[in-house]
Amino acid sequence: MANTTVRGAVAIHGQNPQYLVESVIRSRIYDSNYWKEHCFALTAETIIDKALELKAIGGVYGNQKPTEFLCLLLKLLQLQPEKEILLEYLQADEFKYLRALAVFYIRMTFRPVEVYEVLEPLLKDYRKLRHLGMGGYTLTFMDEFPFWLTLALPISEQEHFTGSRQWLGWSLPVFKRPFSVAANMSSKPLIVICGTTGVGKSKLGIELALALSGNRQNHPYNGARIINADSMQVYTGMDVITNKVPLAERCGVEHLLMDYKKPGEQLTGPEWIKDAIQAIEDTHSRNQVPIVVGGTSYWIQHLIFPERMASMDKSGDDSPEAEVSTPPSTALMNVLASLPPELLSLFNNLPEQAPTADQDPQLSLSLHKLLAHLDPVVSQRWHWRDSRKVLTNLRIIQENRRLASEIIQEQSQLTPKPRYRTLCFWLYAKPDVLKPRLDERVDQMIEEFHDYLAASVASEEAFRLAVEQMKLGTRRYAKRQVAWIRNKLLPVVNAVNAESQDGGGEPVVPTYLLDATELGDAWKTNVHAIGNDISRDFLEGVALPNPLTLSQAASEMLAARDRPTDPIAVLNANKRVVCTVCTTDPDQPVLVDGVKWEMHQRSRGHRRMTGKDKGVSTS
Numbered sequence: 001m002a003n004t005t006v007r008g009a010v011a012i013h014g015q016n017p018q019y020l021v022e023s024v025i026r027s028r029i030y031d032s033n034y035w036k037e038h039c040f041a042l043t044a045e046t047i048i049d050k051a052l053e054l055k056a057i058g059g060v061y062g063n064q065k066p067t068e069f070l071c072l073l074l075k076l077l078q079l080q081p082e083k084e085i086l087l088e089y090l091q092a093d094e095f096k097y098l099r100a101l102a103v104f105y106i107r108m109t110f111r112p113v114e115v116y117e118v119l120e121p122l123l124k125d126y127r128k129l130r131h132l133g134m135g136g137y138t139l140t141f142m143d144e145f146p147f148w149l150t151l152a153l154p155i156s157e158q159e160h161f162t163g164s165r166q167w168l169g170w171s172l173p174v175f176k177r178p179f180s181v182a183a184n185m186s187s188k189p190l191i192v193i194c195g196t197t198g199v200g201k202s203k204l205g206i207e208l209a210l211a212l213s214g215n216r217q218n219h220p221y222n223g224a225r226i227i228n229a230d231s232m233q234v235y236t237g238m239d240v241i242t243n244k245v246p247l248a249e250r251c252g253v254e255h256l257l258m259d260y261k262k263p264g265e266q267l268t269g270p271e272w273i274k275d276a277i278q279a280i281e282d283t284h285s286r287n288q289v290p291i292v293v294g295g296t297s298y299w300i301q302h303l304i305f306p307e308r309m310a311s312m313d314k315s316g317d318d319s320p321e322a323e324v325s326t327p328p329s330t331a332l333m334n335v336l337a338s339l340p341p342e343l344l345s346l347f348n349n350l351p352e353q354a355p356t357a358d359q360d361p362q363l364s365l366s367l368h369k370l371l372a373h374l375d376p377v378v379s380q381r382w383h384w385r386d387s388r389k390v391l392t393n394l395r396i397i398q399e400n401r402r403l404a405s406e407i408i409q410e411q412s413q414l415t416p417k418p419r420y421r422t423l424c425f426w427l428y429a430k431p432d433v434l435k436p437r438l439d440e441r442v443d444q445m446i447e448e449f450h451d452y453l454a455a456s457v458a459s460e461e462a463f464r465l466a467v468e469q470m471k472l473g474t475r476r477y478a479k480r481q482v483a484w485i486r487n488k489l490l491p492v493v494n495a496v497n498a499e500s501q502d503g504g505g506e507p508v509v510p511t512y513l514l515d516a517t518e519l520g521d522a523w524k525t526n527v528h529a530i531g532n533d534i535s536r537d538f539l540e541g542v543a544l545p546n547p548l549t550l551s552q553a554a555s556e557m558l559a560a561r562d563r564p565t566d567p568i569a570v571l572n573a574n575k576r577v578v579c580t581v582c583t584t585d586p587d588q589p590v591l592v593d594g595v596k597w598e599m600h601q602r603s604r605g606h607r608r609m610t611g612k613d614k615g616v617s618t619s
Helices: 023-031 033-039 047-051 066-077 083-091 097-109 112-124 155-160 201-212 267-284 297-304 320-325 330-337 339-348 361-374 387-400 405-413 431-448 448-453 459-503 523-539 552-558 567-573 594-602 606-610
Strands: 127-131 136-141 161-165 171-175 186-195 224-228 289-293 420-428 510-514 576-578 589-592
Touching: 023 033, 023 066, 047 066, 047 097, 047 267, 066 097, 066 201, 083 097, 083 112, 097 112, 097 127, 186 267, 186 297, 186 459, 201 224, 201 289, 201 320, 201 420, 201 523, 224 267, 267 289, 267 297, 297 339, 297 420, 330 361, 330 589, 339 361, 339 552, 361 387, 387 405, 420 459, 420 523, 420 552, 431 459, 510 523, 510 552, 594 606
Parallel strands: 186 289, 186 420, 224 289, 420 510
Antiparallel strands: 127 136, 161 171, 576 589
16 A cells, blocks of 8 residues: 555544644655565554564654554554554553553544543553563553553644743644533533524534534534524414424424414423423434524523522422421521411412513512512512512422522532533624614514504504514613623633632533624624534634634623622522602512612612602612
């Protein structure tokens, strides 16, 4: 066989496999007697015979002569044997130099994510190895050899490296570890796409899934499935209003957790997370990549970072016996003993569904009053009109038999750890450009059932105002989505990544902003191409770029913000206070978010009320 790679060989790290050996060293190998006499005509079937004759490992020795080990390594790169053959080499433990040859080939060609899994058994092989180098023979050990080697990659990729080491006679770049795996974190990948409504999340998700279903890259995954993370799209029907991607536009990509609940059927965050985990595990079992796509960032955040959603901490045993066997905490027992009879009765008979504050203000107030008696720390976080959140916290107390604040305090002692090795994309568009897109979306919704809506309003003017209010509400929703990502999700991501990097690792949840402000060709360049490249590198275990360098928007929006991530600190920062000036009915107090107190004081309504009563209290 000539000095060429076999026909049909797959590129490794973007180039011909034998080019992983520098051209100068390659030329010396081709000129060596051992290559000409023993290696030139070797095939995948006959190379093992020569490998069994090896007496040492090493690169070059004497006057830069290539060792037999190095010559056979180059021949392996040319032949590119199947993975199963290499694993057989590793299992032939009676031939330690054959095993060492396979080790080095694997370190050069396998994805970093696979290297440790494949070579871990060698940690129990303590045999000595002779190493022939420029200074003659030295000794090393098999259990040290796989990890003493640095990952050899072509010099042309030095932008990914942080240093070099001499071993085979040419400079072996030290590959910067592409990712870290936190304790208790699955090494299986998860790709997440979040962002505002109307920005193109579904489009990107389908594009990434199709790319993964195409030609196989240097990773083991073949295809992808999209897991819906939009709290409205889980319900059947309402396709236009919830902006579901039509079946014809899904391009054959399977969408999970969409249209699987009936309208009116309640779905809580913990329930969705449980369903999402099942969908993710099933997708992994198919050797596919799960891509979570949606705008309900609260769900996404708690999917990525477990142990931060109290109602998921209870035992999986829902039997009455299990509830009785778990004694209530001392704090809960003490507060229950002091509850007024009517509130104790309410606690023991919580409603199945949260009341609507406008339709049943009395029950909404009673539920909030009950929460205030049981757990004043948590009750300050929620407005009495937010009866669904109030009832959720009461259920957390009832089901866990502990105060919600006790659970939150316990969680605050835990460092958040991601559930999966996660790549997160934040799809972003500038507000002034996104606004007309959202307005156009509302117009499309209205056009779909214009006759029905027009018949239900008193006049054209009322209809116009209703449409304008709908557009305003959509824009406000998009603004809240951005605020959640910047103020809630990113601080946790930054804290987790900073801890990993402080320990010498890489970000465990690499997060990238893709600028979707412009569509057309700009989308292909700024979103599609970058998203595909980063996803591929993430799955292949290649070092990823600095997120702040992708665009001006990325450098601005991803900049670290000083936000608390500790659950207790977040709770205290968002507690609500009573404005006695604006409260006209003591039974229905006006509660203001503490962080918005100054804004409330400047509001027109508050100033109008201060004209009647100058005394403003925040107690």
